[in-house]
Structure formats: C-alpha cells, structure tokens
Amino acid sequence: MVLLLFVDLDPQLAALGALGGFFVLRTGVPPRGSLPTLASACANPRFGTPDEVYGDPVTFRVQKVAQSIRAPEPRVAVSVAQQGLAARFWSIALGAAALCGRLPDLDPELLSWDPDAGAPDDLWLSEVRARPVTDLDAVVRGGLLVPLSAALRSRYRVSPGLLWGNAGSALAGTVRQLDRWALTHGRPDVGERARTLAGRLFEHPDLSGTLDPRTLRRRSCCLYYRVPGGGVCGDCCFDRPPRPTPGRT
Numbered sequence: 001m002v003l004l005l006f007v008d009l010d011p012q013l014a015a016l017g018a019l020g021g022f023f024v025l026r027t028g029v030p031p032r033g034s035l036p037t038l039a040s041a042c043a044n045p046r047f048g049t050p051d052e053v054y055g056d057p058v059t060f061r062v063q064k065v066a067q068s069i070r071a072p073e074p075r076v077a078v079s080v081a082q083q084g085l086a087a088r089f090w091s092i093a094l095g096a097a098a099l100c101g102r103l104p105d106l107d108p109e110l111l112s113w114d115p116d117a118g119a120p121d122d123l124w125l126s127e128v129r130a131r132p133v134t135d136l137d138a139v140v141r142g143g144l145l146v147p148l149s150a151a152l153r154s155r156y157r158v159s160p161g162l163l164w165g166n167a168g169s170a171l172a173g174t175v176r177q178l179d180r181w182a183l184t185h186g187r188p189d190v191g192e193r194a195r196t197l198a199g200r201l202f203e204h205p206d207l208s209g210t211l212d213p214r215t216l217r218r219r220s221c222c223l224y225y226r227v228p229g230g231g232v233c234g235d236c237c238f239d240r241p242p243r244p245t246p247g248r249t
Contacts, residue, residue: 057113058148074157076223080223089145102131106143149163164206164210175198
C-alpha cells in the first residue's frame with residue numbers, strides 16, 4: 001500500500017495512514033489494472049449489464065453490499081454503500097486539509113474506484129494536484145457527493161434527505177477521528193482546524209439540517225437497523241430500532 005505523498009505539501013500527510021484505511025489514498029496504476037473513475041461510474045451505464053463491474057459500477061457496488069449485509073431491500077444497501085464512500089471522501093480531504101493545510105484535488109475524472117473491493121472503498125488518484133482548503137466544499141460535496149447522489153437516485157428510490165444525512169454523519173465522524181488523533185499526538189491545532197473547516201461545510205443547505213447542532217445526532221436514519229442483526233447507530237435519530245410498519249417487510 002502506498003500512501004499519498006505530495007511533492008509540494010507537508011510530508012506529514014503520510015501520518016494519515018495511522019488513522020486507518022478511510023484516510024489512505026493510493027496513487028499510480030492500480031494493481032488490478034484499469035478501474036472506472038468516479039466520473040464514469042456516476043454517468044449513465046454505457047455498456048455491459050448492471051451486475052458487471054464495468055457495466056454499471058454503482059449498481060454493482062450496491063448489489064455487492066446488499067449481499068454482504070443481507071439487506072432486506074435495495075435502499076438499505078444504497079444507504080450503506082453511499083455512507084461508506086462519503087466517509088472516504090471526507091476523511092481524505094478533511095484529513096489532508098487539517099493536517100497539512102492543503103488538500104488533494106479529488107477530481108472525479110482522476111479518482112478511480114474499485115467497486116468490487118471490500119470496505120473501506122478502494123480509491124486511487126491518477127494525478128496528484130494540490131488545492132487550497134477553501135475548495136474543500138467544492139471538491140467533496142459539489143464534486144463527488146452531488147453526482148454520486150444523483151447517480152444513486154436515478155437507479156433507486158432513495159430520498160435525498162437520507163443521503164445527505166449520511167454525508168453529514170460521515171463528516172461528523174471524520175472530525176471525531178481527527179480530534180482523537182490530535183489529542184493522542186499532541187496536535188490540538190489539527191483538531192481545531194478540522195472542527196473549524198467542518199463548521200463551514202455544515203453551513204451549506206445540503207448539510208446544515210442533517211445533524212442536531214446541540215447533540216450532533218442526525219435528523220434522519222441510515223436504515224442500518226433494518227439489516228439482520230443490526231441496530232441503531234450512535235448518532236441515530238432513534239433511541240431504539242423502530243417497529244416495522246404493518247404490511248412492510
């Protein structure tokens with residue numbers, strides 16, 4: 001595994017690997033050869049069939065997640081798959097911004113994705129280009145989450161509120177992880193930057209209403225409680241799993 005190294009940025013970015021797999025971004029040519037970019041994955045399927053990696057990577061990933069967690073309905077797998085990618089996007093970008101004061105350009109044309117990999121999602125960047133932290137919202141929310149949400153909603157019946165709730169929850173989780181790292185390593189400045197940057201991100205209408213500002217609990221549910229053996233998440237809007245609606249599986 002090769003950690004992302006910036007030629008013109010603080011080499012301490014390599015320390016992000018210590019936070020876990022969600023913060024690792026690999027560069028160069030993937031060992032499995034050519035992978036679909038996020039841009040092509042979110043586009044309309046052009047060839048192949050939905051159950052083929054290159055036919056429709058988004059649908060393929062959802063189906064893979066559905067089989068893995070035994071999802072009772074597609075939208076549960078959609079939610080879990082989308083939240084996993086959102087966590088990866090926020091971790092890479094916010095981690096780099098908080099630690100190094102710059103972030104990698106996660107242009108969806110440059111960012112490749114292996115929808116057949118395990119969790120966390122396997123991402124590769126073909127060209128490393130630095131961008132200022134002021135571009136954080138444009139890079140992640142506008143450049144990655146908006147087209148991913150559109151792609152998922154074009155294929156499945158899932159509400160935008162659920163998807164943005166997932167994105168907000170993933171962002172808050174990234175901040176918590178960076179806070180823990182900052183305390184452990186005596187870098188309170190990193191935690192403070194992460195909180196400040198996240199606060200600005202939460203000002204956007206897509207994210208502003210996703211969490212309760214006092215408790216940081218989300219105002220929507222990711223549906224994980226519907227997974228066999230699953231329960232409510234730590235930031236769930238429910239205190240306990242809701243009872244099934246009569247007549248609904």
